[in-house]
Amino acid sequence: MTPEALARSRIDTRLEQAGWVVQDMKQLNLGAGPGVAVREYPTDSGPADYVLFVDRRPVGVIEAKRDEAGEHITMVESQTERYAGAALKWRSDNAPLPFLFEATGTLIRFTDNRDPAPRSRELFHFFQPAQLKDWLEQSETLRTRLRSAMPPLPTENLRDCQINAVTGLEASLAHNHPRALIHMATGAGKTFTAITAAYRLLKFGGAKRILFLVDTRNLGKQAHQEFIAFQPPDDGRKFTELYNVQRLAGPNIDPAARVCISTIQRMYSILSGEPIDDSAEDISLNELQQTDAQQKLVRYNPAIPVETFDFIVIDECHRSIYNLWKQVLDYFDASLVGLTATPDKRTYGFFNQNIVAEYTYEQSVTDGVNVGYDVYLIETELTKKGATIAAREWIDHRDRQTRSRRWAQTDEDTAYTGTELDRSVVNPDQIRTVIKAMKTAIETEIFPERRETPKTLIFAKTDSHADDIVQIVREVYGQGNAFCRKVTYSEKDADxxxxxxxxxxxxxxxxxxxxxxxxxxxxxxxxLLFMRDVRSRGYYEQMKGRGVRSLDGDRLKRVSASAPGAKSRFVLIDAVGVEKSLKTESRPLERKPGVPLKALLQGVAVGSRDDDTVLSLGNRLVRLAKQLDARTLARLAELADGRTVGQLGKTLVEALNPDRHVEAALATAAAQGITRSEDTLTGEELAAARSTLVAQACQPFDQPELRDALESARRDLEQLIDHVNPDDLLYKGFSEQAEAQARETIRRFADTLAEHRDELDALTFFYQQPFQRRALTIEMIEALHDHLARPPLLLTTERLWSAYARVQGSKVRGADLRRQLTDLVSLVRFALGLADELRPFADEVDRRFQDWTFRHNARRTTAFTPEQMEWLRLMKDHIAASCSITREDFDYAELASRGGLQKAWQVLGGELDTLMKEMNEELVA
Structure with missing residues (x-):
């Protein structure tokens, strides 16, 4: 076959897969099917390579080129345009054809000439005839509707960041940008934002179907619940009453579904034919390392054609769309919308730097959407230095999987470091020391006012480590099973x-x-207590994000009754140095964490050579090599013809390296006398090279003796339970970095006060001499707060109070309380040296009120009556919340409900105005 004929053959095959009947002009039969592709159809501009007919009506053309022309395919778009606009022989209606394709045997590009500013885009496969028919029946294209039919966004019940995200996304789609990134802090309502956008795209944009991609089943459940709860602002019905929402649990998409929720793993399985096991959807792709070595490629599935979705929303897109999984996104002809709280360079690059909305964690704290956090350090002797178990000590040896124990002596001195804790060695006293320190810190320093333990999440290294922590927490706190529970994928009732x-x-x-x-x-x-280190920066930020969500006082009190009000912060307790450890974007190689080593060995022996199995076995062997003693390693090397366990594992991993495939394929071609370059290697040659390399790497495991020896070595690799070395607490307290940041916050606050002393009325009030002072109003405080809280200062009242509490803790009161706007008055007074203690403004008002009423009663012939005192306390409470009181304030809230200005005048008589003036001066100054 010539290159041109080969390309035509592949194009024919792909058209037939999409449901087209392919015919030569001589066999023309437009009644052969709903979609007919006619080769070499004559036009007044010469024969078109293919003309597409739907229900006997010409709708499009295909300009075919050989594969080598793929990189220059866009240069022939003018040819396609010429044929699309040419007069077709034997046709009376010679209107230009709307659907234009350029294709080689491997590449397809498409232009819809009805779009505003038509622009070609690459397709994974040809559309089915029914799709082109559906588009022809629409008066406008989707991209036209996105540009002209989207009404203004109703802003009720939406945060500013959500409004910006939806409007930014719609503006991006109106300009036909294929990819858009929404960067919103955890807790800012990314899913709600995405559902709002999805509703508008379905209702006003006329989208056919939207795919909501997640990377764990748990996130899919959570997203489905939010779709069920969502009620549009312009309709009294819930989202799921208006549109069918399907959570994909099998290979079939409901034709009536307008939104489909799926893990990217399941969609990859459907499109590639790679079976999926139940556990695959429970493990975040953040924890799986992917490479470009792909044996199972996504292939065309007529039941789920490329036009199935108009839009794909990718939740947590920073971790789920690279390498192997990217094929799912390449398959569909859909605009991509990414959602993430922790983007990295790859994320920005993938979305073409098209960031349609950006809302950072710092901004979310400023706005009260999220809460800030403090870092508290716990350092123990064993965590820092490790220990040594002397030879011939009688200790427990525990099987990692079954947790069964045997009592035996150690053969030799066993030294372990802090990083080996809870992997090769378990020291219960180290866990107990950390938990005791956490308990003491929470009860005496972090949340001393609480009667119950605040809701706490502990991050463990492994499932076995989590079991140990659960038992020791229950012991240290003297509580039963319900107090502390493990929440891992291995638990039957984890949900x-x-x-x-x-x-x-x-x-x-x-x-x-x-x-x-x-x-x-x-x-x-x-x-949040970290008892495991994390090397991935993005993953660490996501883990921290579990604590940032804000919560109002009523809902917090439902689970933590002694909480004083709304959630105002969380505390990250670092027991392993996670805050200081070097963070990278690397992730584990493990692909099948739930499959035993014995099963992986057996699998490659009988021919399972897929990437996941080979890579997982290689990872296990590399890890096993680091854990075995020299005697066992030497015995295993004898069975493997001198190759070490580590070399066996490394060879398996290297066999999946695309660079090795290229090298091997070039070497094979050279040995056959064929001249090849990296760019001209075919997919078949690379696949053959991969197959050869993997077969060579797997060959040693054909020996049952080696497989049995490796499994026996793994079984013998038990955890040592160190009851010999007690642990000691070296340090506990807020981190030095946190204290340094607090001092910097206080310095910037003081500098700002001095710099703007003559510009802001609230500051002028405090800098003036007492006899010159006038009333301080809530408007002045609001203006000062707005100036301090907005970027770049970001000096919120909560942040300032927390900083003073950390640096000058003995002089700070009420650090655990939810901050009020008027607390800014106390902060300014304390910063200017007008107060010896920093206490909540309301407390200071109470104290001054007592002094003032005592002095006032001492001057009066008769003391204030109980009724007068009741009204004065109401006025005092209003000042505590608003900084001052005037006659107009008696029309509001509590004062109005008690009778307002008329009743106050009746009770306090002609003294009312004088008393208000005195209270404004005495209680606030």
């Missing part, structure tokens, strides 16, 4: 425990490995 953790009193403490690490919403959380 139920998580639901209770959110909404019920118990459990107070939850221990997790990955399940609540990202995306999962637990708003009452106020303490």
């Amino acid at each position: 139920g425990v998580l639901q209770n953790f959110r909404n019920e009193y118990h459990p107070r403490i939850a221990v997790t490995v990955d399940m609540i690490a990202t995306g999962t919403d637990v708003k009452p959380l106020e303490v």
